[in-house]
Amino acid sequence: MxxxxxxxxxxxxxxxxxxxxxxxxxxxxxxxxxxxxxxxxxxxxxxxxxxxxxxxxxxxxxxxxxxxxxxxxxxxxxxxxxxxxxxxxxxxxxxxxxxxxxxxxxxxxxxxxxxxxxxxxxxxxxxxxxxxxxAYPTAGDVFYDVSxxxxxxxLSKKKVEDLQAGKRVAVDELKKNPADFVLWKKAKQGEPSWPSPWGNGRxxxxxxxxxxxxxxxxxxxxxxxxxxxxxxxxxxxxxxxxxxxxxxxxxxxxxxxxxxxxxxxxxxxxxxxxxxxxxxxxxxYPTAAIRLFFLQKHYRGPIDFSEEGLNAARTTAERLSLTYKKLMDLIPENREEFNAENIKNSKRLEEFYERIESLDGELIASMEDDFNTPAVIGKLFDMVREVNKYIDDGVADGPEKDILSWVQMKFDGYDRFLGIIDKTRDGIDFERMDNVMQTVIKLRHSLRKEKNWVLADQLRDDLTEAGILLEDSASGTTWRWRK
RNA sequence: GGCGGCGUAGCCAAGUGGUCAAGGCAGAGGUUUGCAAAACCUCCAUUCAUCGGUUCAACUCCGAUCGCCGCCUCCA
The missing domain is CATH 3.40.50.620 (HUPs)
Structure with missing residues (x-):
């Protein structure tokens, strides 16, 4: 292509x-x-x-x-x-x-x-x-001679004779032709100016x-x-x-x-x-939402500014970032280099790999077609669904996780030009915050073990109030900021 | 007056001369879950402003009409 x-x-x-x-x-x-x-x-x-x-x-x-x-x-x-x-x-x-x-x-x-x-x-x-x-100088000004x-x-597909010169703004009488434009402006009293062969001006x-x-x-x-x-x-x-x-x-x-x-x-x-x-x-609005709001529409078309549109973009951006975070959480610290050879004996991995690979090709092709970012984002969300589905079905150590690091690299690659994945932790010292949250999660875990739902729920609700969402799943409890 | 662009589901928005049209948001139902959230599945345009024409076939090409916007002045 x-x-x-x-x-x-x-x-x-x-x-x-x-x-x-x-x-x-x-x-x-x-x-x-x-x-x-x-x-x-x-x-x-x-x-x-x-x-x-x-x-x-x-x-x-x-x-x-x-x-x-x-x-x-x-x-x-x-x-x-x-x-x-x-x-x-x-x-x-x-x-x-x-x-x-x-x-x-x-x-x-x-x-x-x-x-x-x-x-x-x-x-x-x-x-x-x-x-x-x-161009021709007049008394201190210099004009470009369009004729x-x-x-x-x-460029503009305009003919000089078709322009409605002077319709809205009076034409400078110093000009030979109304379409002529000023290259150098004579200095007026008190204005910044520079010396030139035609006198002081700008x-x-x-x-x-x-x-x-x-x-x-x-x-x-x-x-x-x-x-x-x-x-x-x-x-x-x-x-x-x-x-x-x-x-x-x-x-x-x-x-x-x-x-x-x-x-x-x-x-x-x-x-x-x-x-x-x-x-x-x-x-x-977060940066990712604002960028997505723009990029979901082709760059040459008009966009109508609206709160609904921005709100929708915020939800959309969050969905993308959540999937990205899931990827990050699943990929081990000392990640293995992904090797496509290692998936040959797994139908599931092979299918997943091919699906992502094919969407990747379509995504890049859309971008190469006059920077069609709305189509690009469509493909990206096709991938998001594939990845979520894959993760939902369970991921074991080894090739099943290694392939996710390959997917993450793909996402990073797109985001190098799109810039719509929120990878920040809002400037807070995330390490420390996470330590605190792990303690809280552990505490709530014991409450849940005792089936003390009332306290466990209250803890979660209070945290939600405070702007932190707890999410329970089979593999444990995670937390994130509420937007 | 001249020039340019736009009109696709409740909203936003891609796309193709030929399986009755991506994706997102919102909505409905379901799976999962102690509950919640997230996620997944299903449903949600026989129709692409209107009317004609070309064609075996048009939403996609041509013409007209209507509506909206921009430039012709500084402006992203």
Missing amino acids: SLKIFNTLSGKKEKFVPINPDYTGFYVCGPTVYDYFHIGNARPFIIFDVIRRFLISRGYNVRYVMNLTDIDDKIINRAKDEGVTSKEIADRYINAFFEDIQKLGVRPADVYPRATDHIEEIIGIISSLVEKGA QFEEYGR PGWHIECSAMSMKFLGQSFDFHGGGQDLIFPHHENEIAQSCASTGCDVFAKYWLHNGFLDMKGEKMSKSLGNFITARELMEL
Whole structure:
């Protein structure tokens, strides 16, 4: 099987053919750091990280870059409101960003370039565009001349003449063409600015991504990801700037765009005010549930945010984690290397092995088909049922347990890119807690031996109140946190 | 006005031109259990927005209609 990816540029699924054999370049549009990011913003952070981790697990050497936009109108306005510098605002929310993505189980990018650290590169690109006649300076501003770029509109499938320019926002009268966009903005009084050949000013929004992606990944690279709302104008403009300046045909080869998170049928956004921040949501739901909530839906489709959906995802995540914990508990400390030869004389083991092996193939195939995580999760739950059934039927020492360590390795493999199995013990010193609980369980065991059901039940009920669930089974009593 | 997307069971959500369609949540019954929990088994869409067309065969292809959403302005 080979990896197929839906490319916005062609509007079709395409086979993945890396540009460079040594590494795979992946650029994702990161946050503008003027506030905490909301749960809709979190979607690309999660999904593109999952895609990147899957690529890594398939053996690609991925170089993953996410920019931090640390200079723009919103940051400047916020700084004015609070009476602090733009840099203070940016630093504050960059720190918050790192805290939040870590809690969301998102692996850090390899590089997080900041716009303000790349003014020199940005000016370099603008200069070359001006030299080539692709951009024109006016009184302190520099605009990109859309009419000079034939391919303009290819990504978004828009024609410049069909755009309703000025319908909602007045067109800057300095522009030759309403679709032209600003590369360099003339400094206004009291705003942060940098010197340039066109006077003091600051970069426009789109140019930083061209500058930083090409600096870290080269003129042509494999993947460029972002939200669907960035297709136009942001990504269209990035292509125009980059290709006009370097003369290369391909800027990013595959363009990936995630769908939106809706709130009651409407896009969640800061401007509509219908948002909930990621950090607020993480107070209410475990990370695994939030990730599952996103991954149970294909990344290109819309998701409707709902409490019911999140609650369902929480129950689902718990089911998965419980099975994983069962595996862990059954596998001996000094596990034997699983050898498929050892199961040849057991029909039961052979069947189990083949069933898991076959589901494994289907799971990976689904992931390779444009990262179909909902189908992947479906296969994973087929496995969960197989494993639970297998365990329910009883597991003896030896090959019967060894095969479970093989299954656990499979699960670990999937979770290296999905990140939906809760393996944590909520930060509590689990060793000690477990020692205490073993004492309690022993005590209750003697009560049950005496058939003192009243006390035994009360002990269990009280523990449930305290947030700890006791579960009795033929092989003994186990405990877990109540969610 | 232009462009793009979506409409599958109570809810969420995959999928295929040809055994009347994965998985999850919720629900019903059962097995197991001292009870509980977990787990397992069974049931839960003759139907895939509507109407036409192509085809031996469509939910899957084409057209139209209705409904919803997004982009064309900052936006993940």
